[in-house]
Amino acid sequence: MAAAGYTNPLRDARDRRIPRVPDPCALVVFGVTGDLARKKLLPAVYDLANRGLLPPGFALLGFSRRDWGDADFSQLAMESAQKGARTPWRDGVWERLAASIRFVPGAFDDDEAFDTLQQTLIELEDSHGIHGNAAFYLSIPPPAFPTVLKQMQRTGLADSGDRGWRRVVVEKPFGHDLASSRDLNQLVDSVFTADDVFRIDHYLGKETVQNLLAMRFANTLFEPIWNANFVDSVQITMAEDVGIGSRAGFYDGAGAARDVLQNHLLQLLALTAMEEPVSFDADSLRIEKVKVLGAISLPSDLHAYAVRGQYEAGWLAGERAIGYLEESDVPADSTTETYAAVRLGVETRRWGGVPFYLRTGKRLPRRVTEIAVTFKRAPHLPFPVTDTQELGRNQLVVRVQPDEGVTMRFGSKVPGTAMEVRDVSMDFLYGEAFTESSPEAYERLILDVLLGDATLFPRNLEVEASWRVLDPLEAFWVGSQPERYRAGTWGPAGSDAMLRRDGRAWRRP
Ligand SMILES: NC(=O)c1ccc[n+]([C@@H]2O[C@H](COP(=O)([O-])OP(=O)(O)OC[C@H]3O[C@@H](n4cnc5c(N)ncnc54)[C@H](OP(=O)(O)O)[C@@H]3O)[C@@H](O)[C@H]2O)c1
Numbered sequence: 001m002a003a004a005g006y007t008n009p010l011r012d013a014r015d016r017r018i019p020r021v022p023d024p025c026a027l028v029v030f031g032v033t034g035d036l037a038r039k040k041l042l043p044a045v046y047d048l049a050n051r052g053l054l055p056p057g058f059a060l061l062g063f064s065r066r067d068w069g070d071a072d073f074s075q076l077a078m079e080s081a082q083k084g085a086r087t088p089w090r091d092g093v094w095e096r097l098a099a100s101i102r103f104v105p106g107a108f109d110d111d112e113a114f115d116t117l118q119q120t121l122i123e124l125e126d127s128h129g130i131h132g133n134a135a136f137y138l139s140i141p142p143p144a145f146p147t148v149l150k151q152m153q154r155t156g157l158a159d160s161g162d163r164g165w166r167r168v169v170v171e172k173p174f175g176h177d178l179a180s181s182r183d184l185n186q187l188v189d190s191v192f193t194a195d196d197v198f199r200i201d202h203y204l205g206k207e208t209v210q211n212l213l214a215m216r217f218a219n220t221l222f223e224p225i226w227n228a229n230f231v232d233s234v235q236i237t238m239a240e241d242v243g244i245g246s247r248a249g250f251y252d253g254a255g256a257a258r259d260v261l262q263n264h265l266l267q268l269l270a271l272t273a274m275e276e277p278v279s280f281d282a283d284s285l286r287i288e289k290v291k292v293l294g295a296i297s298l299p300s301d302l303h304a305y306a307v308r309g310q311y312e313a314g315w316l317a318g319e320r321a322i323g324y325l326e327e328s329d330v331p332a333d334s335t336t337e338t339y340a341a342v343r344l345g346v347e348t349r350r351w352g353g354v355p356f357y358l359r360t361g362k363r364l365p366r367r368v369t370e371i372a373v374t375f376k377r378a379p380h381l382p383f384p385v386t387d388t389q390e391l392g393r394n395q396l397v398v399r400v401q402p403d404e405g406v407t408m409r410f411g412s413k414v415p416g417t418a419m420e421v422r423d424v425s426m427d428f429l430y431g432e433a434f435t436e437s438s439p440e441a442y443e444r445l446i447l448d449v450l451l452g453d454a455t456l457f458p459r460n461l462e463v464e465a466s467w468r469v470l471d472p473l474e475a476f477w478v479g480s481q482p483e484r485y486r487a488g489t490w491g492p493a494g495s496d497a498m499l500r501r502d503g504r505a506w507r508r509p
Pocket of ligand 1: 030031032033034035036037063064065066106107108109138139140141142144171172173
């Protein structure tokens with residue numbers, strides 16, 4: 001029998017052995033020939049089918065400006081799935097999925113194509129019994145959003161009628177500043193109701209990010225020390241070893257702060273610093289995240305505590321890497337940053353005075369995303385100073401990717417006759433602790449969209465609160481030159497100087 005106080009009869013007592021499968025529905029992907037659809041979305045749909053998580057009445061619709069029929073789209077989906085799927089290839093699964101595939105050719109300003117799409121969905125009610133349920137994934141360039149949303153409004157695609165549901169999935173970037181994000185939110189909210197809008201920040205679909213919440217709120221161990229009394233500082237890093245590849249058109253003019261800091265890093269900060277939600281549902285999480293995002297402060301001295309950089313040619317993993325200005329389609333005089341670092345504060349009783357250092361960059365030595373919480377030193381050490389020379393600070397590192405897991409660093413006695421204390425690490429590795437492999441972030445998020453579970457999707461107020469942090473930073477950087485750093489190094493010297501000024505140093509993951 002459960003101990004008193006440990007059961008909540010109001011909570012959903014779902015049997016976890018029975019997987020949650022969505023209602024019969026259609027998933028419509030706009031921009032299905034694009035990079036995201038081919039690399040992530042189509043493989044994720046196959047993986048969901050392979051795991052038996054799609055309903056029997058499921059239809060996959062592609063919309064794109066190609067003179068294609070269903071068979072051509074089916075071929076693209078098969079190739080994408082074979083290349084990118086996480087689960088093994090099974091002909092039977094594919095054949096069932098392929099039978100549900102439809103393609104609607106057209107450009108976004110083509111009224112007739114949208115009428116055909118509407119008609120196709122009506123036909124799928126008879127053939128697949130989708131009951132009017134449909135999710136529309138906007139995997140399209142951001143400037144196309146207004147056109148597509150207006151087409152959906154005009155044709156009634158956004159209206160579920162009185163039978164099913166209609167949902168829309170919006171990819172980042174959610175605008176390029178507060179004003180444009182508000183415009184975008186208003187536009188989306190004028191076509192869909194707020195509960196039917198799913199903004200994707202794929203970091204929230206990652207197991208390790210969700211584990212941060214499990215770690216904090218399912219244990220008694222961490223929460224009592226998760227505050228300014230015990231925490232010295234927090235570092236949140238998202239480092240990439242790749243350059244911008246063929247994304248210059250999107251990246252140049254946007255830069256690292258808009259591309260990563262505004263969304264992924266601030267979401268990670270919010271989950272690290274927020275108070276416990278009353279329950280693990282979309283509204284309760286949103287309330288806490290908005291509160292903490294609203295409490296973020298920028299340093300008064302941005303010259304000292306905000307750094308932007310741009311990579312120059314260098315060497316990475318034994319290979320020569322070209323500089324940002326040499327990348328194709330990047331203007332020779334571009335001042336776009338490929339590295340951004342900033343010190344933020346969280347003005348709450350829990351976090352007052354604790355610096356949160358955020359950094360992200362391209363062409364850094366390795367691909368790694370982690371949250372490192374460093375604790376204060378013990379107020380007193382009853383050992384001779386010489387015995388604790390190699391004792392650092394306690395640290396808890398949540399590795400989001402790769403090598404997903406958690407590492408705890410603490411002091412331990414070195415074997416021998418002296419009382420020498422040195423740092424050791426205790427490691428939890430996802431791959432070793434669990435036999436099931438983690439689903440891809442997009443797999444989890446697409447399933448949640450079809451289930452109507454918005455827990456892992458940032459809401460408009462969160463997005464706006466994040467832009468409120470970023471706008472003054474971007475304004476401060478306007479007209480300035482980014483500091484150069486060599487590809488294959490850990491970013492510009494100014495970023496190291498920023499932490500040195502505080503008597504700290506960046507971790508070298
Ligand atoms: N790629 C990623 O890893 C990634 C990551 C995070 C977020 N995102 C976001 O996801 C969205 C899609 O990104 P992406 O990289 O897949 O872009 P992409 O490769 O440029 O693909 C864009 C898609 O939209 C279609 N399209 C563009 N204009 C059209 C029009 N007027 N009419 C009909 N179709 C049109 C393109 O069709 P054509 O093939 O005919 O040009 C293509 O299928 C963007 O909002 C991006 O910011 C992407």
